[in-house]
Amino acid sequence: MTADTPPFPRPAAAGAAKAARAALGRPSWLVAAAVVSIAIPPGSEAFGPGVQVTAGDLASAALVLVAAFLLVTGRAEMPRAALPAFGPLVAGLGISTVCSTDIGSSLPGFVRDAQIFVLVPLAVVLLVRDRRDLAIVCSSVVALGLVEAVYGIWQSVTGNGASMGGENIRAVGTFGALDVMAMSIVVGIAFLVLTAFALSAPGRGLAAVPSALAGLCVLAVALALALSRGTWLALGAAAVLTLVIFNRWTAVKVLTCCSALLLLTLAGAGGGAQAVVERSKSMAASISHPDQSVEDRYNLWAAAVRIWQDHPVTGVGVKNFPAYRDAYAGIGLSSGSETADPVNGYVRQPLLSPHNEYLLFLSEQGVVGFAGFAALIAVILAGLWKRRRVRDPFWLASVALMAFLLVNFLYADLGGPTCALIAVVLGIVACRAFSDDLSGDAVPGDAVPGDAVPGGAVPAGAVPGDAVSGGAVLGEART
Numbered sequence: 001m002t003a004d005t006p007p008f009p010r011p012a013a014a015g016a017a018k019a020a021r022a023a024l025g026r027p028s029w030l031v032a033a034a035v036v037s038i039a040i041p042p043g044s045e046a047f048g049p050g051v052q053v054t055a056g057d058l059a060s061a062a063l064v065l066v067a068a069f070l071l072v073t074g075r076a077e078m079p080r081a082a083l084p085a086f087g088p089l090v091a092g093l094g095i096s097t098v099c100s101t102d103i104g105s106s107l108p109g110f111v112r113d114a115q116i117f118v119l120v121p122l123a124v125v126l127l128v129r130d131r132r133d134l135a136i137v138c139s140s141v142v143a144l145g146l147v148e149a150v151y152g153i154w155q156s157v158t159g160n161g162a163s164m165g166g167e168n169i170r171a172v173g174t175f176g177a178l179d180v181m182a183m184s185i186v187v188g189i190a191f192l193v194l195t196a197f198a199l200s201a202p203g204r205g206l207a208a209v210p211s212a213l214a215g216l217c218v219l220a221v222a223l224a225l226a227l228s229r230g231t232w233l234a235l236g237a238a239a240v241l242t243l244v245i246f247n248r249w250t251a252v253k254v255l256t257c258c259s260a261l262l263l264l265t266l267a268g269a270g271g272g273a274q275a276v277v278e279r280s281k282s283m284a285a286s287i288s289h290p291d292q293s294v295e296d297r298y299n300l301w302a303a304a305v306r307i308w309q310d311h312p313v314t315g316v317g318v319k320n321f322p323a324y325r326d327a328y329a330g331i332g333l334s335s336g337s338e339t340a341d342p343v344n345g346y347v348r349q350p351l352l353s354p355h356n357e358y359l360l361f362l363s364e365q366g367v368v369g370f371a372g373f374a375a376l377i378a379v380i381l382a383g384l385w386k387r388r389r390v391r392d393p394f395w396l397a398s399v400a401l402m403a404f405l406l407v408n409f410l411y412a413d414l415g416g417p418t419c420a421l422i423a424v425v426l427g428i429v430a431c432r433a434f435s436d437d438l439s440g441d442a443v444p445g446d447a448v449p450g451d452a453v454p455g456g457a458v459p460a461g462a463v464p465g466d467a468v469s470g471g472a473v474l475g476e477a478r479t
Contacts, residue, residue, distance in 0.1 A: 030066060032140035033048025034059035035424055036188070037157035039144055041174045042417050056420030060120045067123035076126040079434040085379035086118045092372030093318070096365035100317025109318030109364075116414060116423045117376065131438055134394050135444060137428060138193050144421075145190020146215060148173035148183050149222030156225040164227055171225040178347060179416040184228035185408070186418060188235045189425060191219040192404055196397035199246050227279045234408035242400040245390060296333055297355050297411065304354035304363040305327040314367035321471055322352045324363075357409035377406070380426075383433030398432040401425050 040055035069075035091114055100106040128134050155161035162170040162177035173183030198212035223231065233252030243251035306328040307316060316324055325333075333351070354360055361370040380402065389395045405422070414422055432438050 004028040025202040026129075026133060026136070027066060027127040028071070028129070028136045030063055031137045031427075032135075034063055034419065035137065035140040035144055037149055038404070038417055038421050039174050041176065041356070042179070052418065053414065054417045056417055057115070060115065060123075060420045060423060063123040063127065064119045065116075067126040071125060078122075081379060081383055081434040082122060082125070085376050085430070085434075086122060088375040089103040089117055089369075089372035090114065090366060092298075092369040096314045096369045097318060100318055100320060102317060102323070105319050105323075110345060111427060112419070116419050117373070117426065120420070120423035121427035121430050124424055125430050125434060128427070128431045128438075131394065134428070134431060134438055137424070138197075138394070138397060140191045141421075141428075142194050142197075142215065145187045145194075145219055149187050149190075149219050151173055152183050152187070152222045153218070155227075161225075169225070170227050171222055175417055177419070181226075181228050181231065181412065182416055182418045184223060184226035184231035186421060187219050187222050187226065189230045189401060189421065190406060191216065191223065191235060192238055192242065192400040193397045194219065195242060196329060196393045196400055199242075199250070199396065200391065200393040206314065224276050227276065229279060230411050233411075237407045238400045238403040241403050242256060242396055246396060272422060283428050296351065299330050299333040300325070300351060300354040301356055301359055303333070304356065304359035307363040308359070308366065311363075311366060313366045314368050315362065315364045318364050321354065321360065321364055327350065353413050353415065355412055357413040360413045377402075380429055380433045384429070386434065387436060394432050394438065403406055 037059040038054070038056035042052060042054045067076065071078065093110055097103065097106045097110045124137070128137060152161070152173045155173075156169050156171045159168045162172045162180055163169050164170040170177075170180070171183060172180055173186070175182035194212060194215050198209070198216060201208035201212045211248065223235065240251065240255070243254055303325055304321070307321070307324050354363065358370070358373075361373050365372075384395065384398055384402070388393070405425070
């Protein structure tokens with residue numbers, strides 16, 4: 001090497017520089033990294049009562065900082081629908097916090113709710129600029145679900161899962177028994193995203209359909225072994241809705257095949273399959289003969305309703321439900337839920353929420369806070385309806401995810417490591433609901449309001465659902 005020959009760059013420095021350029025050029029990779037970080041096992045140390053900081057929370061905070069930088073420097077633009085969607089929620093959250101019976105304990109809850117329902121979703125909206133960005137984020141959600149599913153199946157098969165009926169057969173993924181429902185929620189969300197893409201897979205290549213079906217099979221097995229009745233109900237409702245919207249005849253065929261396959265599997269399997277059968281039977285008995293878990297949930301719901309009746313306008317303040325729970329709950333409420341696994345051992349956890357997101361808003365934030373939450377949902381649903389494309393996998397996934405969340409919120413609320421994922425999911429749905437740039441091309445058979453293709457026919461070689469540059473098709477990618 002001569003004196004005037006430039007030295008070769010160090011591999012590590014060159015790789016870091018390349019990663020930095022990729023992140024700045026397409027910041028959706030940062031969102032994908034935040035999604036993947038959710039799989040990092042959470043620590044057992046809590047920062048304050050009921051508040052736990054996870055790797056996903058730290059990554060989502062980084063997303064907010066990057067999005068704020070892009071917004072301040074003029075490299076990103078706030079969508080017009082953001083104010084009517086998130087403004088009422090912020091106002092209601094602020095009013096309920098100021099009027100809280102214990103403002104000190106409500107401040108961490110204010111930050112938490114702002115993170116989940118406002119800051120992180122808005123950051124995702126600002127960082128996702130076109131359909132390729134949206135594909136990157138959705139792919140990371142599917143990847144996270146598959147990793148958790150494979151690990152959960154291994155836990156159930158080897159007896160390293162959470163305890164159920166005296167056996168460690170419940171799949172909980174990297175989240176452990178302390179967040180016993182987290183894996184099922186993560187896998188359920190991935191299942192719906194992959195379902196939306198599987199419906200459009202026939203036009204994506206020969207390997208697309210088998211790959212999608214294989215992934216769905218892995219996710220389905222993990223969901224069954226998670227033994228989470230609430231997730232089963234929410235996932236079933238969302239999946240059926242997605243199939244019916246896509247094509248009613250396809251829905252009939254898919255549901256018939258899945259029912260037959262389920263019956264054959266349960267008839268010829270034992271062990272974990274028997275636990276799935278017993279868990280399914282308990283769902284039917286939840287009204288007439290509820291077990292202790294369901295009985296506790298009924299008591300928590302009743303307590304939340306009574307709290308709201310006594311504090312109807314602004315509630316008792318965010319994070320203050322546990323302080324009022326015992327005064328309003330019936331004598332049938334147990335002192336806590338029991339969990340156990342080989343890693344954490346036996347743990348008794350307090351019941352800190354009513355396990356119903358709607359009742360949680362009403363009891364802690366009153367009508368004011370609930371109105372802000374309802375406004376967010378209404379604006380998102382209106383945006384999805386306005387920009388509906390039945391054959392667009394991103395639109396189908398957004399509808400499925402919203403249906404899953406709205407049903408799941410009937411008997412569950414947010415907590416633990418899945419908070420960061422739910423925030424990103426809300427951002428994904430908001431991206432599709434707020435922006436015409438992500439609507440994609442018009443596809444024959446779609447429900448499209450107005451003129452779908454104002455500039456002429458779809459250019460040759462365009463893939464249905466993808467953005468087309470050159471201004472010929474409605475939904476040109478934003479740069």
